[in-house]
Amino acid sequence: MPKESKTAVVTGGSSGIGAVFARHLAQRGYDLMLVARRRDRLDAIAEELAGQHRVGVEILTADLSEAGDVGRVQERLEALPALEMLVNNAGFGTRHRFVDLDPAMHVDMVHVHVTASVRLIRTVLPGMIERGRGAIINVSSLAGFIPMPKSVTYAATKAFLITLSEGLAKELAGTGVRVQALCPGFTYTEFHDAAEFEGFDRSDISRKLWMPADDVVSESLASLEAGRVVCVPGRRNRILLAVSRSWIGPALARALARKRWE
Numbered sequence: 420m421p422k423e424s425k426t427a428v429v430t431g432g433s434s435g436i437g438a439v440f441a442r443h444l445a446q447r448g449y450d451l452m453l454v455a456r457r458r459d460r461l462d463a464i465a466e467e468l469a470g471q472h473r474v475g476v477e478i479l480t481a482d483l484s485e486a487g488d489v490g491r492v493q494e495r496l497e498a499l500p501a502l503e504m505l506v507n508n509a510g511f512g513t514r515h516r517f518v519d520l521d522p523a524m525h526v527d528m529v530h531v532h533v534t535a536s537v538r539l540i541r542t543v544l545p546g547m548i549e550r551g552r553g554a555i556i557n558v559s560s561l562a563g564f565i566p567m568p569k570s571v572t573y574a575a576t577k578a579f580l581i582t583l584s585e586g587l588a589k590e591l592a593g594t595g596v597r598v599q600a601l602c603p604g605f606t607y608t609e610f611h612d613a614a615e616f617e618g619f620d621r622s623d624i625s626r627k628l629w630m631p632a633d634d635v636v637s638e639s640l641a642s643l644e645a646g647r648v649v650c651v652p653g654r655r656n657r658i659l660l661a662v663s664r665s666w667i668g669p670a671l672a673r674a675l676a677r678k679r680w681e
């Protein structure tokens with residue numbers, strides 16, 4: 420019997436958490452569409468996955484801070500017959516005070532994290548609802564719960580994705596379409612290798628707080644199966660979040676803020 424085809428789209432599929440999502444989903448038999456800017460990286464991952472798992476892998480180079488590029492991705496998504504999963508994962512961080520950060524970076528961040536995610540979700544949802552199945556994973560961050568100096572727009576855009584996911588999950592109850600906000604803490608990827616993080620030293624943060632991207636993705640997919648809308652991977656991250664929400668939280672936030680302003 421021919422296998423039932425199911426397709427997943429992963430934005431930011433060229434490295435880090437997105438590339439790991441692509442690997443896990445290929446293992447589960449999904450055909451893939453990977454979206455990002457670096458064609459060479461997408462080509463290499465596509466070749467690896469198509470060879471190892473005998474799935475179809477399409478790549479689409481797009482800069483999701485550009486409205487026209489998001490439009491091209493939307494057109495391609497509309498043409499996909501059986502889209503089963505959308506992972507809105509593309510993103511980047513900054514570590515300047517709000518007022519010191521290049522205004523264009525604030526705007527690009529809002530476009531990549533918020534505008535592109537909203538546009539892609541709006542594109543794929545009608546088909547998923549009609550088919551009575553599908554899943555949307557929005558990669559947010561622990562920062563979405565804990566606003567902090569030098570990550571102001573980052574945390575705000577990630578908080579948007581949490582609220583968006585929670586609201587959508589309520590609207591979509593009973594439709595067969597699942598939604599998740601994935602909120603990782605520090606994760607080993609290329610995120611902190613960007614020029615913006617020059618001088619950042621991973622060892623300044625306790626090793627106990629870092630997670631491999633593979634564990635983040637495994638927890639996300641298990642959590643999706645279990646029907647949880649907000650996924651905070653890693654026991655230590657869940658403890659950190661609980662502490663930040665308790666009476667200790669504000670004092671801790673003030674101490675952290677002082678450190679980050681030094």
Ligand SMILES: NC(=O)c1ccc[n+]([C@@H]2O[C@H](COP(=O)([O-])OP(=O)(O)OC[C@H]3O[C@@H](n4cnc5c(N)ncnc54)[C@H](OP(=O)(O)O)[C@@H]3O)[C@@H](O)[C@H]2O)c1
Pocket residue numbers: 430431432433434435436437454455456457458460481482483484508509510511512531558559560561602603604605606607608609610611
């Ligand atoms: N690593 C962490 O500690 C951490 C913690 C919490 C949340 N997250 C979130 O996890 C997600 C994935 O990040 P990562 O940690 O895996 O970092 P990463 O290895 O740097 O991956 C980021 C991905 O986003 C893509 N991307 C960035 N800007 C883009 C743009 N303008 N257009 C299209 N694609 C773009 C990159 O592809 P190209 O460069 O090829 O375009 C890359 O594939 C992000 O949303 C991030 O906020 C990360």
